[in-house]
Amino acid sequence: MKSILASAGAAAILFTTSLAAAQDVNFLSTQLRPVEEAQKVRQVLLKGVPGKVSYLVEEPPQFDVRMKAEGKAGKRTISLAGALHGELQPLVTSGDIEPIDDLAAKLADRGIPQGLMELGKLGTGKQVYIPWMQATYIMVARKEALASLPAGANVNALSYDQLEAWGKALTEKTGKRLIGFPAGPKGLMPRFYQGYLYPSFTGGVVTPFRSADAEAMWGKFKSLWQYVNPNSTSYDFMQEPLMAGEVWVAFDHVARLKDALVQEPDKYVTFPAPAGPKGRGYMPVIAGLAIPKGAPDRAGAAAVIEHLTKPDVQVKTAAEVGFFPVVKAELPADLSPGIKLIAEGVAKTQGARDALPALLPIGLGDKGGEFNKVFSDSFQRIVLRGENPRAVLDAQAAVLKGLMETTKAPCWAPDKASEAACPVN
Amino acid sequence: MKRTQSRALPYLLLAPSLVFLTAIFLLPLVQTIALSFSESGVASLGNYRRMVSDLNFGLALRNTFLLVLVVVPIQLALALGMSVMIEKIGRGRDLVLWVWTIPLGVSDLAAGLVWLAILQDRGYLNSALYGLGLIEGPTAWLTYETPGTLFLGVVLAEIWRATAIVLVILVAGLQLIPKEYREAAEVFGARPWTIFRRITLPLLKPSIQTALILRTVLAFEVFAVVYAIGGTNFPVLVGEAYTWQNANQNTGVAAAYAMLIVVISLAATAIYLRVLRVPAEQQP
Numbered sequence: 001m002k003s004i005l006a007s008a009g010a011a012a013i014l015f016t017t018s019l020a021a022a023q024d025v026n027f028l029s030t031q032l033r034p035v036e037e038a039q040k041v042r043q044v045l046l047k048g049v050p051g052k053v054s055y056l057v058e059e060p061p062q063f064d065v066r067m068k069a070e071g072k073a074g075k076r077t078i079s080l081a082g083a084l085h086g087e088l089q090p091l092v093t094s095g096d097i098e099p100i101d102d103l104a105a106k107l108a109d110r111g112i113p114q115g116l117m118e119l120g121k122l123g124t125g126k127q128v129y130i131p132w133m134q135a136t137y138i139m140v141a142r143k144e145a146l147a148s149l150p151a152g153a154n155v156n157a158l159s160y161d162q163l164e165a166w167g168k169a170l171t172e173k174t175g176k177r178l179i180g181f182p183a184g185p186k187g188l189m190p191r192f193y194q195g196y197l198y199p200s201f202t203g204g205v206v207t208p209f210r211s212a213d214a215e216a217m218w219g220k221f222k223s224l225w226q227y228v229n230p231n232s233t234s235y236d237f238m239q240e241p242l243m244a245g246e247v248w249v250a251f252d253h254v255a256r257l258k259d260a261l262v263q264e265p266d267k268y269v270t271f272p273a274p275a276g277p278k279g280r281g282y283m284p285v286i287a288g289l290a291i292p293k294g295a296p297d298r299a300g301a302a303a304v305i306e307h308l309t310k311p312d313v314q315v316k317t318a319a320e321v322g323f324f325p326v327v328k329a330e331l332p333a334d335l336s337p338g339i340k341l342i343a344e345g346v347a348k349t350q351g352a353r354d355a356l357p358a359l360l361p362i363g364l365g366d367k368g369g370e371f372n373k374v375f376s377d378s379f380q381r382i383v384l385r386g387e388n389p390r391a392v393l394d395a396q397a398a399v400l401k402g403l404m405e406t407t408k409a410p411c412w413a414p415d416k417a418s419e420a421a422c423p424v425n
Numbered sequence: 426m427k428r429t430q431s432r433a434l435p436y437l438l439l440a441p442s443l444v445f446l447t448a449i450f451l452l453p454l455v456q457t458i459a460l461s462f463s464e465s466g467v468a469s470l471g472n473y474r475r476m477v478s479d480l481n482f483g484l485a486l487r488n489t490f491l492l493v494l495v496v497v498p499i500q501l502a503l504a505l506g507m508s509v510m511i512e513k514i515g516r517g518r519d520l521v522l523w524v525w526t527i528p529l530g531v532s533d534l535a536a537g538l539v540w541l542a543i544l545q546d547r548g549y550l551n552s553a554l555y556g557l558g559l560i561e562g563p564t565a566w567l568t569y570e571t572p573g574t575l576f577l578g579v580v581l582a583e584i585w586r587a588t589a590i591v592l593v594i595l596v597a598g599l600q601l602i603p604k605e606y607r608e609a610a611e612v613f614g615a616r617p618w619t620i621f622r623r624i625t626l627p628l629l630k631p632s633i634q635t636a637l638i639l640r641t642v643l644a645f646e647v648f649a650v651v652y653a654i655g656g657t658n659f660p661v662l663v664g665e666a667y668t669w670q671n672a673n674q675n676t677g678v679a680a681a682y683a684m685l686i687v688v689i690s691l692a693a694t695a696i697y698l699r700v701l702r703v704p705a706e707q708q709p
Contacts, residue, residue, distance in 0.1 A: 061671040090674065176562075185657045185672070230568035231546065234656045246546060246563070369674035377480055384569055 024054040025300035028066070029082035031133075031255075031287050032321055033057040040320040049307045051300050060087050067292060071096040076294040080301035085119060085286045085360045086368050088129050092122050093365035098293045099126035103302050110309050111328035120288055123363040123409070129288030130305050133314070133323035135254045136284050137191065138345035140238070140261065140268050145248040148173055156348055158274040160200070160220055163249075167227025170248060179228045180247030183379070186236040188253050190372035192273075193379065195283025196251075197221060199358040200276030204415040206404060206422045209374075210397040217276070218382045218389045225383050233384070242268070253285065254342045258322045262338030270345030272352050279356030281414070282349050286360065287323065318343070356414055363409030374400045397424050454687075461680035472677040476685070479678075485660040491576070492651075492661070493644040496583045500640060501633070503584070504591035509621065512599055522596065529589040537653025540582035541567075544654065569658045579659060582650045587643065591636045598632025599625070634701040641697070642690045662686050 032041050042055050056078075058066060063083060070076050071094065081088070081097075091097050104117065104127035116131045141155070148169040149155060153162040163179070170178045183189040194205050201217035202208035229247050238252035239260040250257070251273060261268055272280060289305045291298055307313060314325035319335055322342050331343060349355065364371050378396045381387040401424040411422035464471040476482055511522055528536060543549045546563040554560045566574040602625065610620050648663035657668070666682035669675050 061674075064674070185652070185668070230565055230570045233569050233658055234567070244547060366674050369672050373673050381480060 023297075024052045025079045025297050025304055026054050026056060026077055027080040027082065027301075027304060028056045028058055028063065028078045030058060030060045030063045030084065030087055031082055031323070033059070037321050044320055045308065045313060045317055046304070050303050053300075053304055060084075063087065064090060067091050067096050068094050071293060074294070076292055076296055078292055079295040079297040080304055081290045081292055082132055082287060083290070085122075085129075085288060088288055088290050089122055089362075089364065089368060090366040091290070091292075092124060092128050096292055097128050097290045098295070098298075099124075099128055100130065100291055100302075100305075101127045103127070103130060103291075103305060107306065107309055110311070112309070112326050116286060116326055119286055119359065119362070129290040130309060131326040132287045132289045132308060133317055134284055134286050134326050135323050136282055136346055136349055137188070137195070137251060137253050137273065138257070138270050138342070138349055139249065139251050139273055140242060140257050140270050140345070141249045142242065142245070142267055143269060145170060145178065146269065155269065155271045157352070158271070160224065160274045160276055163274045164220075164224040164227065166249065167224065171227050177227050177229045178248040179224075180235060180238055180241050180250040181228060181232045182235050182238050182250075182252045182256065183232045184234045184236040188256070189379070190375050191253075191283055191285075192251060193375040194361070194372075195358040196273045196281045197276075199281030199356050199414050200274070200278055203278035203356075204411075205358060206400065206411060207415045207425050209400055209424050210393040211425065213277075214393060215389050218378070218393070221379075222383045254322060254346065258338065258342065261341045262322075262336065265337035265341055268341060270341045270348075272345070272349040272355075275352075275354050280349075280352045280354045281356045281358050282352075283358050283360065284350075286326070358414050359412045361409070362412045364403070364407050365409075367403050367407050371400075371403055374403070400424050457680045457683050460676055461684045464677055472675075472681040475675075475678050476681045479665070481660040481665055485662050485665045488576075488659055489645060489647070489661045492579065492583065492647060493641060495580055496587075497637070497641050497644055499580075499584055500588045500591050501637065503588050504595050504636070507588075507592050508595040508599055509625070511596055526589040526593060528586050529593070531586065532649075533586060534649040534653055536586040537582060537650035540578060540585070540650070541653050544578045567654060567658070572659075575655050575659055578654050579651050582654060583644070583647065586650060587640065590643075591640050594632050594636040594639070595629065598629050601632075602628045630701055630703050634697055634703070637701070638694050638697050641693045645686060645690050645693065662689075 027046075029041075032038055038055060038057055046053050046055060060083070063081075064087065067078065067081060068091070070078060081091070088097065104120075107130060112131055116134075117127070120127055120129045120131055122128050145166075146155065148166060150162050150165040150169060153166065158166075167177070167179045170176075181187075181189055181192065197217060198205045198208070198214070201220070202211055202213040208214055229241070231241065231246065235241055235247075237256040237259075238247065238250040239257050241247040242250050242257070242260045243263070257270075261270070273282060274280070289308065291301045291305075295301055308317075309327060311325070311327050311329040314327050314329050315331060318324050318331055319339060322339050324343070324346060325331075335343060361368060361371055374396050378392055381392045382389045404421045404424060408421045410420065411418040415422060461472050462468055462470070507525060511518060511525075514521055531539070541548070544566050545551075546565055550566070551560065551563055554564070555562070565571060567578055568575070606624050606628070607620055610624055615623070646663050647661055648667065651659055651661050652664055652667075657664070662682055663686060666679045666686070669682060670679035
């Protein structure tokens with residue numbers, strides 16, 4: 001027994017020394033995970049960083065477990081974490097992220113908009129992450145779908161009524177339901193409710209959750225759902241059903257549409273999500289860079305952050321992997337056609353006259369998953385199971401209220417600012 | 426001196442596995458129990474309340490039981506038939522057994538993906554049906570709108586994937602039955618069906634018990650196959666535990682689901698042990 005323990009100990013020591021000997025800055029990321037993208041990070045985006053960087057990737061749940069476990073064990077191997085706003089939030093609650101106000105001051109000349117820097121404080125008053133890159137959700141249509149657009153509709157300024165009419169026309173023409181949403185187990189559908197549907201119809205997310213506007217909205221969405229491909233509840237990434245022709249009009253995160261757009265740029269058009277009575281809701285997505293508490297190489301990590309936020313590296317990031325700059329930087333004219341389509345979609349979304357930005361949830365700590373569940377459950381019950389919208393909204397509003405009160409999260413845009421926990425009216 | 430040593434020997438030999446089990450099974454189990462009964466550090470039944478009141482709870486419970494009740498009997502019947510057939514094969518027996526047990530070597534997620542490739546809109550099944558002129562284009566079998574065919578798909582995949590484990594246990598059990606019984610029965614003019622019912626089946630009971638316990642417990646834990654084929658369209662208990670842990674990030678409710686699965690599995694095992702009890706004098 002003793003000898004087993006001894007040899008295990010010896011192995012552990014060997015393992016750690018071999019890690020330490022390399023003296024790399026371990027950079028763990030939940031973004032840019034596919035092999036080709038990770039290789040771009042290693043070979044293009046991290047080129048020119050002083051010192052050696054190991055770029056490692058992990059799926060979000062495993063990332064969360066690893067960051068927390070290393071903190072609890074008191075043995076940090078990761079010096080730099082790259083993840084989405086919502087993924088970094090629970091780590092701030094658990095005390096695994098170190099404030100980096102000094103670095104934020106140093107990067108003041110990068111021209112990162114104040115709003116984005118504010119998001120990087122996660123409501124704590126201290127800078128906990130530096131914005132790294134941004135993206136959003138857009139809509140994509142196969143060009144053959146454009147012929148069925150309802151009369152007078154401009155694809156770049158659609159309303160939800162027009163999207164429904166379009167879906168109806170497509171179904172009448174082909175006999176198939178050709179609109180698609182990423183409502184699968186790993187799809188990003190909750191962001192559609194929180195950043196698109198609710199803001200467009202109610203002008204908020206949390207406060208008007210069970211309002212009359214919300215009730216009418218779910219009715220509309222249910223009626224639109226008649227023309228949505230029933231496989232949507234299995235779709236995680238819309239690029240695959242688009243390429244297969246199973247779906248002609250789709251909504252998703254740009255990173256999850258990229259393969260289709262890059263592989264066959266001539267087949268698609270990109271455009272903003274539809275507008276409702278309160279405007280054209282959209283959700284900017286922010287990935288940030290954070291330094292874990294007790295990071296083995298804080299200086300090395302800071303150097304990587306400085307490098308990745310340089311305007312020329314930010315432009316390269318857009319060109320290589322399709323995430324857009326958080327700093328002031330001109331995109332080059334010679335972007336590849338697929339990336340150009342994404343850039344156009346994003347620009348049309350942000351620049352729409354009725355654009356209504358809806359921020360990612362702030363201050364929910366580790367309750368982000370349950371917050372999403374409130375919206376997914378409402379969808380399940382109202383749209384898929386045909387339950388009475390009023391009863392469902394009242395029941396789910398109670399859950400939502402409980403979440404807001406436990407976390408004491410104040411409202412975020414587009415809800416009206418609040419001092420205490422965001423109210424559910 | 427020597428005597429005490431030999432008395433301690435069995436315990437010493439058992440010690441490593443005991444340590445191993447304690448470290449990777451018993452401790453996590455105790456931790457899971459503790460987790461399921463606490464909410465942010467305070468003892469509470471809140472996790473169980475949330476589990477029971479969740480919109481998928483009843484559905485997941487129903488689906489899991491339905492799967493077990495449909496899949497396990499079919500697998501037992503199939504495996505019995507197959508094992509008796511294997512007994513009769515002379516040459517090539519090993520080859521047949523080997524082919525039949527191939528699904529054992531496939532991971533359950535991979536098995537699920539194989540069946541997804543067959544059953545999805547543009548899968549092999551639809552291609553074949555289209556080729557035969559039976560359908561006009563891609564037809565969806567696995568959506569929330571087609572719960573019947575979705576269930577059938579999961580049942581098919583589970584039967585394909587996990588009948589082999591029952592088969593292997595039964596084949597081993599058949600080999601333990603002495604030939605003399607059968608020969609004696611044949612001398613008295615018993616027909617094959619009578620021999621199977623009166624001799625093979627009773628003597629096979631211990632193996633059937635083992636196979637049923639193993640298969641039923643695993644069937645209650647079904648996850649990867651369902652996840653691959655049906656995603657969240659077909660909620661099952663383990664899938665809900667996974668969703669609460671990963672997507673909803675609520676370890677407490679996930680632990681409550683895990684405890685529910687443990688209790689159901691233990692109950693099923695206890696029932697089998699009691700119903701299929703074999704008195705010592707009847708054991709071969």
